[in-house]
Amino acid sequence: MKDHLDLSTYKQLAEKLQPFTESELILHSFIVNHFEELSYYGIIDLAQKVQISKATIGRYLNKLGYTGYAAFKNALKRDLIAHTMIAPIDANKAKTANQSTDTKTEAQRYISNVSQLIEQFNYDLNMVDLEKLAKIVADKSRTIYVVGPASSHALAIHFSTLLKYSRSDVILLPLDKGELPKALLGVSDKDVLIAFSYYRFNPVVLSITKYFNSKNAHVTVVTNTHSNPYSIYSDIQYVLPSDVDSIFHSRTIGFLFVELLLFLVQNASKDDDNFEELEELFKFFGTFSSLEFK
Incomplete structure (x- = not known):
């Protein structure tokens, strides 16, 4: 043994x-x-x-x-x-001990590393799964639930905010256990959970993925490591490259994935979306114009 x-x-x-x-x-x-x-x-x-x-x-x-x-x-x-990922505090110590003073060289190296991530993402991407996910998300008979803890919350906000231009039933889930049950009322097997979680794993998000799985709802997990606890309960998993030889793992590919998926969802939705209604609401409330407050 x-x-x-x-x-x-x-x-x-x-x-x-x-x-x-x-x-x-x-x-x-x-x-x-x-x-x-x-x-x-x-x-x-x-x-x-x-x-x-x-x-x-x-x-x-x-x-x-x-x-x-x-x-x-x-x-x-x-x-x-x-094979556990190095924690930011340890990466910071290592970086400090061997830090270059040439800012231009370091910046170019970092940008080159990100470019390699994009190439790797393009090479590894399963187009069949992505097309399937885009059609599922575009299906307006479903409610789309989105969650992301810590730094992954930015990905969840970006995705859920822009998705509302294409469809209305989009719910960004809270991680507050007092508020979460109310947000999950009525989840059915037709619904969809998109869970973003990079690097460290959140027990509340794990419980959410387990709950959706128990309801036979569709679960997609977007992460940066194959070794994660969410995959047990997921239908589709996207493991995005993130290592740029830095203290923090890059979320660049996460945002690229989000915007690519939104692009495909908009194509699948045709002209049936919320753009005009949202613009009218923005104008009514003067959301983006300081002129409304004069």
Whole structure:
């Protein structure tokens, strides 16, 4: 039994078990395709996702050399700890110790890194999933719920604000547990949750994704790491590149993703949108003009 289990080691162990039974092949494929998020799965979650029994999972793990699911999950967690993102405070200390004084060089390096993120995003983007999501979000029979904690809140605000130009039923969820239940009244299986969460994971957002999943609503998660607890409850997950060799991970691709999705939603909505009505409301309240206050 390996105490520290990464994907390469798992594949080596699994290779020795072939040929697989039909159930083992399904389980093996799921483990390979979702390896970085497995440490967040309980055995019941895994059994439901793969559609096989807990007993079958247990027998397979025994063949791999693990005494049970707990031992397997513990080995996964050890690998997760070894690859945890560096916290900003540690990144700041490292940056301070090796900081360049040439501002122009540093600025150009940073911009170049962001350009590489855009290229990577373009290369990795699943257009089929994106088209599907745009059609779901454009469907006005659904209510769109949006949430984002901490620095991801800016992405959630940007998305929910501009989406209201295309449709009306858009709800930006609060993270206040006293207000949240009222905002979730009436959630149905036709509704959609878009959850933004970069770097650190919020337990309230995790509960929200779990709640929407329990209602059989559609859940899309936008994050910057494959290893996250939300994926268990999501239908679609977008893992966006963010590493620019800086103290903070870049949200640039997050905003690019939001604006690309909004663009596709507007195309899917045709001319049926709220632009004229919103402009009339802005004029009525003098929202953006100081002349109204004279």
